[in-house]
Amino acid sequence: MKKTLLIMTLFIGIISMNAQTKEELEAQKAEKQAEADAATKEVEAIQAQIDALPGWHLSAFGTIGGSFSSFNNWYAQGSPNNDAGSIGFTVNANANLIQPKFFWRNALTTNLNWVKLDDRDDPTDEAGFVPTTDVFNISSLYGRNISKTWAVSALMEYRTTLLDNFNNPGYLDLGVGMTWTPITDLVVVIHPLNYNFVFADDDLIFESSLGAKIMVDYNKKIGDLNIKSNLSAFQSYESSDLSNWTWTNSLGYTIWKGIGIGFDFGLRSNKQEALNFALAQDPPTATGFDDVDNKLQSFYTAGISYKF
16 A cells, blocks of 8 residues: 555656646746747847838849649540649849938839640640730839928839730829838828820720829838738729729748748739720620629739748
């Protein structure tokens, strides 16, 4: 009986020692984590001060995604002999000149993607890569500060495709107004006087017009996470049929030496593009702006991210 009690006492003691050791380790871990969080906040605060210093500030990151496959005599699918693949990449680059009395912000965003499905049993199909996602946007914003957060500004923004139908259509916005920068990472452009030049072969669908321009650009680095979000909207004073907006977003998480994982997605609404597509169908699916189905446009790319 005494031996049994002694063994039980030792067993309970060992459990208590392990539990106490675990609690002590968890307390040490919590203490170190608090110190690490505080250090991270200090680093971010210092980086924010660096970003606000006068001079040029350059940054770039993006995403590369792709997949490849080849099938031979795979009879369970409709094309048993085929080669397939996709490859795409995005680039988000900024070159900003910040001075006490003025700023000059320049940005480049592009997203290009190709896909391939070569049915080796069909000699008439497309054997090479075909462009799918095709986005190109470049902007330049100049502002003269009138207060800590407000500036009189002028904006140039150009949007088109590169791989297919270059500058058909292409959009060039030129306007003046005000820019609000409540924090270092956020820029809000409000230009009530803006002309939207539209370049296209079919000038019966695509028309240039005067309107208002709103652009919101957010760039933030949180630890190893890079975030960029841009909303560019044009509201035509002539007709809502000539208005358009585009919202693009990029996320890149660095894991090792600038390499990590990334995700990009975008949304767009453009009634002129929707009508142009509808009239090109056989038979046409619309007769004009009144009956066109202006569906929401979207894209996304996921893959390996990089940062310079």
